[in-house]
Amino acid sequence: MPNKQKEQLTIVIDFDSTFTKVEALDELADIALLGNPKQAEIVSKIREITDKGMAGEIGFADSLRDRVALLSANKIHIEQLIKFLKGKISDSFKRNKAFIQENADSILIVSSGFKDFIVPVVEELGIAEENVYANTFTYDAEGNISGYDQENLLSKDGGKVLLLKSLELEGEVYAIGDGYTDYEMRESGLANKFYAFTENVSRQNVTEKADFVVPSLDEFLYINGLSRAQSYPKSRIKVLLLENVHPKAVQAFKKEGFQVELLKGALDEEELIEKIKDVSILGLRSKTNLTKKVLEHPNASRLMCVGAFCIGTNQIDLAECEKRGIAVFNAPYSNTRSVVELSIGLMIMLTRNIVEKSNRMHAGVWDKSATNSYEIRGKKIGLVGYGNIGTQISVLAEALGMEVYFYDIVDKLALGNAKKCNTLKELLSQVDFVSLHVDGRKSNTNIIGEEQFSWMKENVIFLNLSRGHVVEISALVNAIKSGKVWGAAVDVFPYEPKTNDEEFVNDLRGLPNVILTPHIGGSTEEAQANIGEFVPSKLLQFMNNGSTYGSVNFPELQLPPLENAHRLLHIHQNVPGILAKINNVFAKYSVNIIGQYLKTTEKTGYVITDISKEYAEEIAKELKEIDNTIKFRMLY
Ligand SMILES: NC(=O)C1=CN([C@@H]2O[C@H](COP(=O)(O)OP(=O)(O)OC[C@H]3O[C@@H](n4cnc5c(N)ncnc54)[C@H](O)[C@@H]3O)[C@@H](O)[C@H]2O)C=CC1
Ligand SMILES: O=C(O)C(=O)COP(=O)(O)O
Numbered sequence: 001m002p003n004k005q006k007e008q009l010t011i012v013i014d015f016d017s018t019f020t021k022v023e024a025l026d027e028l029a030d031i032a033l034l035g036n037p038k039q040a041e042i043v044s045k046i047r048e049i050t051d052k053g054m055a056g057e058i059g060f061a062d063s064l065r066d067r068v069a070l071l072s073a074n075k076i077h078i079e080q081l082i083k084f085l086k087g088k089i090s091d092s093f094k095r096n097k098a099f100i101q102e103n104a105d106s107i108l109i110v111s112s113g114f115k116d117f118i119v120p121v122v123e124e125l126g127i128a129e130e131n132v133y134a135n136t137f138t139y140d141a142e143g144n145i146s147g148y149d150q151e152n153l154l155s156k157d158g159g160k161v162l163l164l165k166s167l168e169l170e171g172e173v174y175a176i177g178d179g180y181t182d183y184e185m186r187e188s189g190l191a192n193k194f195y196a197f198t199e200n201v202s203r204q205n206v207t208e209k210a211d212f213v214v215p216s217l218d219e220f221l222y223i224n225g226l227s228r229a230q231s232y233p234k235s236r237i238k239v240l241l242l243e244n245v246h247p248k249a250v251q252a253f254k255k256e257g258f259q260v261e262l263l264k265g266a267l268d269e270e271e272l273i274e275k276i277k278d279v280s281i282l283g284l285r286s287k288t289n290l291t292k293k294v295l296e297h298p299n300a301s302r303l304m305c306v307g308a309f310c311i312g313t314n315q316i317d318l319a320e321c322e323k324r325g326i327a328v329f330n331a332p333y334s335n336t337r338s339v340v341e342l343s344i345g346l347m348i349m350l351t352r353n354i355v356e357k358s359n360r361m362h363a364g365v366w367d368k369s370a371t372n373s374y375e376i377r378g379k380k381i382g383l384v385g386y387g388n389i390g391t392q393i394s395v396l397a398e399a400l401g402m403e404v405y406f407y408d409i410v411d412k413l414a415l416g417n418a419k420k421c422n423t424l425k426e427l428l429s430q431v432d433f434v435s436l437h438v439d440g441r442k443s444n445t446n447i448i449g450e451e452q453f454s455w456m457k458e459n460v461i462f463l464n465l466s467r468g469h470v471v472e473i474s475a476l477v478n479a480i481k482s483g484k485v486w487g488a489a490v491d492v493f494p495y496e497p498k499t500n501d502e503e504f505v506n507d508l509r510g511l512p513n514v515i516l517t518p519h520i521g522g523s524t525e526e527a528q529a530n531i532g533e534f535v536p537s538k539l540l541q542f543m544n545n546g547s548t549y550g551s552v553n554f555p556e557l558q559l560p561p562l563e564n565a566h567r568l569l570h571i572h573q574n575v576p577g578i579l580a581k582i583n584n585v586f587a588k589y590s591v592n593i594i595g596q597y598l599k600t601t602e603k604t605g606y607v608i609t610d611i612s613k614e615y616a617e618e619i620a621k622e623l624k625e626i627d628n629t630i631k632f633r634m635l636y
Contacts (some may be wrong), residue, residue, distance in 0.1 A: 003150060007108070010169050010401060013192060014177030015111035015134065017200045018620040020201050023050050024113050025067050026604075028081050032073035046070050055205060056180035059157040060112055061612065064135070068148060075143040078116050085121045089407045090199050092216035093125060095229040099221060101126035108133060110163060110179065113153050128374070133163050148468050176220060178202075195220050216257045230635045234258045237543075238278050238302075243285035245309045246532025253281070256544075265499035281539055283307040285635045287496060290316040295324060304631075307535040308552075309337060310522060312438030312467065313387075318553040322604050325631035327554040336370060336524030336532035337466055340392040341522050342491070343435055349460050350487035351376050355515055377401035382431030383422065384448075385438035385466065386412040393435065394418045397531040398588055399475040405431055420469045428455040433463070440467035448472065453479040459468045459486040465521040468493040477507045480514060487513040491521045546608050546635060547597075555599035555606040565610040567635040568620070573628040574605045580627045582607055589616040604630070 001364050012554075016023045029046045033039040046067050055061030055180070082180040093100065100107060104126045111118055111134040135155050140146045148155055153162040160181050164173070165188075175182050178201050185208075186194035196210035199217075209215045214220045215235035215634040221228035222236075234257040240260045243251060255261045266287035267275060272308070275284065277299040284290065285308070294300055295317060308316060308330040321328050347353065352373045360367055381397050383390040387410040394404045405429040406417035414420050421427035428434060434456060438444050448464075449472040456462075462485045464471050473494060490508055496519055497504055508514055522528075533614045540549040546569045549558040559567075572578045581599060586593055590610040599606050613636075624632045 008171030009405070010060065010173045011107050011112075012102075012110050012164070012173060012175045013107060014179060014182050014183065014197070015109055015113050015122070015177075018053075018091060018176060018182075018197045019109065019122060020085050020095055021090055022088050023047075024081060024085060025071070025119055026050055027084060028073050028558075029067075029071055030075060031080050031084070032077040033070055036072075047161075047497055054179040054181075055203060055502065058571075060159055060181060061155060061157045064112065064148070064155055068145065070136075071145060071256070073145050075139060078137075082117050082120045084126055085117060089124065092199055092218050093248040096217050096221065097125050098229070099227055103226075104128060105129065107131060108167075110134075110154075110175075112159055112161055114148070129347045133167075140194055142240050150402070158184065158198070158268045160185050161188045161190060164188075174220075174224075176214070176217075178206065180206055180209075182206070185209070195223075195600055218257060223469075227597045230257070231634065237280045239281040239283070240275060240279040241283040241309075242288050243283065243309070245283055245535075246528045247284060248532035249309065250527055250537045252533070252540065255363055256540065270496070273299055276303065278299045278302055280304045281307070281543065283309055283535065284315070286312055286315055287311045287498060288315060290321070292317050292320045295320045295326070299532045301304040304633075305329065305497075305539050307539045309535050312394045312440045313552050314442070314467065322553045322601070323630075325604070327542055327548050327551045329535060329542070331531040332550075334534050335527035336388045336392060338527040339389050339437075339521040340396060342387075342517075343393055343465055343489075344396055346358070346463060347376055347381075347433055347435075347461065348487035349515060350489060350513060351379075353487070353513060356513060372624065376433075379403070379432040380430060381435060382406070382407060382427045382435040384427065386418075387437060387439070389465075390437040391415055404434075413440070424452065425455050428452060429457070431460070432457065433461045436466045436470055438470060440469070445469045446472045450475045450478070454485055456484065460483060460484065461486060462488045463490075465489070465491040468496065473507055477511065480508075480511050481616055487515075487516070489515040491517045494518050496525055497559050503545055544635070548606065555601050556606060557597055557599045557606060557608065559597060559608060560595070562610065562635060565636070566611060566613065566615065568609045568623065569631075569633050569635065570607045570609070570623055570626075570629065571631040572605045572607070572626070573630060574603055575628050577608060578628060579627065581625060582609065585619055585622045585626075586611070588622075589619050591615050591619060595600070 012018055020616050029043045033042055049063050052058045053060055071553050080294045081353055107127055109118060109122050109127060109132045113134050114130055115134045115136050118132050118134050119132050122132060135152050136149045138147045153159050156162060161184050173191045175185045176195045176197050178197050183194050183206055183306055195212045195214045196207045198213055198215050212223060216233060217451050218228050218233035219229045219235050222233045232390050238259045239253045239258045243266050244264045250260055250262050259562045267293055274296050277584045282303060303326050305327045306359050309573055311330060312332050313522055316328055354479045375395040378401055380403045383393060383406040386406040390406060397404050398416045405421055405427055406418055407424050447470055453475055493506055508516060545559055546555050547559045550553045570582055593609055594612060595610040597608045619632060
């Protein structure tokens with residue numbers, strides 16, 4: 001075996017729910033019974049028998065006989081099953097194809113399933129037919145399954161033990177599987193160790209008997225010091241996802257073997273301190289504050305990167321993250337359009353006084369009149385903040401015939417015929433609509449208060465879909481009550497309920513021509529699905545490759561994929577001489593550098609060095625000990 005000088009080791013691997021993600025006979029039943037009116041009933045019966053067998057509740061011979069009798073399958077169905085199973089090989093087996101191919105001679109597939117479909121599937125990863133021990137079907141002249149070879153040891157009760165005994169293997173034997181019959185090989189003493197494989201299913205009566213519980217093949221390889229695709233098994237790395245991020249995000253991390261926990265709501269500071277223990281990757285949305293207090297707590301010491309599954313990152317102490325070598329990513333464009341569409345829609349609803357009309361209709365009042373209903377065409381809109389959202393609204397509003405004005409603290413190029421204002425007052429004093437699209441930086445707190453409302457025209461329509469703390473709510477309430485503001489739409493609030501179970505309490509409730517929405521500007525299926533793909537891809541690139549491209553607080557580096565090299569990632573305070581010190585360590589151990597990349601911000605330096613595979617282990621220790629090192633890790 002590579003990387004380990006040990007006496008001969010044979011690895012015995014189960015097929016169903018271990019090598020592949022599924023139980024093949026259940027799937028065969030699904031395929032064979034397609035179109036049969038009793039399909040659901042028969043399949044559920046077969047699954048029930050499978051489960052009982054796997055849990056050791058009924059003898060295996062009985063389970064096999066009963067299931068085969070229920071199947072009405074033929075050779076064509078087997079062909080379809082093989083195709084299906086090839087797509088269901090467990091992720092960690094696929095990932096470690098190189099190990100399996102290189103060690104195919106010492107790997108045996110021992111299964112109570114059938115060679116008819118197992119052989120073509122395991123051959124995909126380089127395991128030869130002679131290393132597969134399983135049952136075989138018998139067929140009638142038309143190719144229908146008529147039974148199975150009852151002489152085969154694996155068709156009998158305790159079949160795996162009988163088979164293993166007959167093989168008289170020398171050296172160490174390790175068994176990997178998800179079922180009780182896999183454990184029995186260990187119980188009998190024929191296998192030296194049993195690894196309960198839980199990537200696909202986990203059965204308590206099996207895991208409690210195991211020498212080790214392995215959530216992936218990577219974990220098995222890691223425990224035994226064998227060569228593998230993941231330097232450190234991802235099943236040991238915790239991902240915590242908050243605020244009900246899209247299931248696509250959960251899938252993205254699970255597919256790579258991470259340990260993922262998803263929580264529906266946001267967490268407050270104390271709860272986050274509790275939950276962040278041992279977490280390396282944290283995903284949150286706009287409502288969870290990642291504060292200095294959380295970051296400096298020992299529970300957060302493993303945190304490597306954070307994903308804001310939204311645009312705004314004001315809820316995250318970015319500087320503190322940078323100081324601690326934690327890279328933060330967001331989704332700067334995925335929900336832009338959703339906010340833009342909602343803003344335009346709200347403007348029209350308010351200008352036509354639709355909310356009141358609709359409420360009255362629900363109360364049975366038919367009030368067909370044009371009073372207090374206007375078009376937005378020809379009106380002036382003032383955008384405070386001319387970033388990604390502000391500029392898109394600018395283009396659409398102009399297409400709808402509005403005159404666009406904007407104010408931004410940064411010099412921005414006007415799109416179309418939009419007119420730039422030099423001060424907030426200049427903007428507010430001449431427009432019919434005010435729409436806020438600034439970011440949530442602290443200094444934007446209460447930038448719209450009594451004074452700013454006093455600058456606005458009478459009967460202005462006011463929208464805030466940016467951040468709650470940007471507007472002084474009491475001033476807005478007064479402006480609405482005094483009639484200065486004729487209609488308002490507010491999506492974001494200084495305090496927002498943590499979950500959907502908490503009551504929304506705010507002085508804006510009950511005011512006329514005010515549309516209140518529960519911070520849903522970015523909450524469309526499209527936006528959430530986009531974010532659910534985009535943010536994990538950034539976090540995974542950082543974890544797998546070291547790339548920080550798109551980070552909002554870190555030196556940005558887009559790195560080439562790692563090929564046949566080790567990659568050393570060194571994050572340090574940006575003080576003079578660190579690169580020289582790093583390279584002195586490489587020189588001292590005559591390490592061959594294949595590539596080196598450096599990027600710094602004012603405070604932080606990030607050096608990535610790819611080195612050839614032969615290296616002295618001491619270099620990692622010495623690199624970590626360089627003064628001003630923040631974090632160090634190694635990938636291969
Ligand atoms: N309601 C919701 O569900 C959502 C709300 N948002 C909020 O919208 C904000 C804006 O999003 P993007 O346009 O993508 O961000 P962006 O960063 O592209 O644009 C923000 C613009 O505001 C400007 N700005 C900042 N402070 C200002 C001030 N005091 N006065 C004038 N201009 C100022 C900036 O220079 C920048 O051009 C986000 O930061 C987020 O807080 C974003 C998505 C969804
Ligand atoms: O993208 C943003 O900044 C938002 O405000 C949307 O936040 P959310 O993901 O809905 O909590």
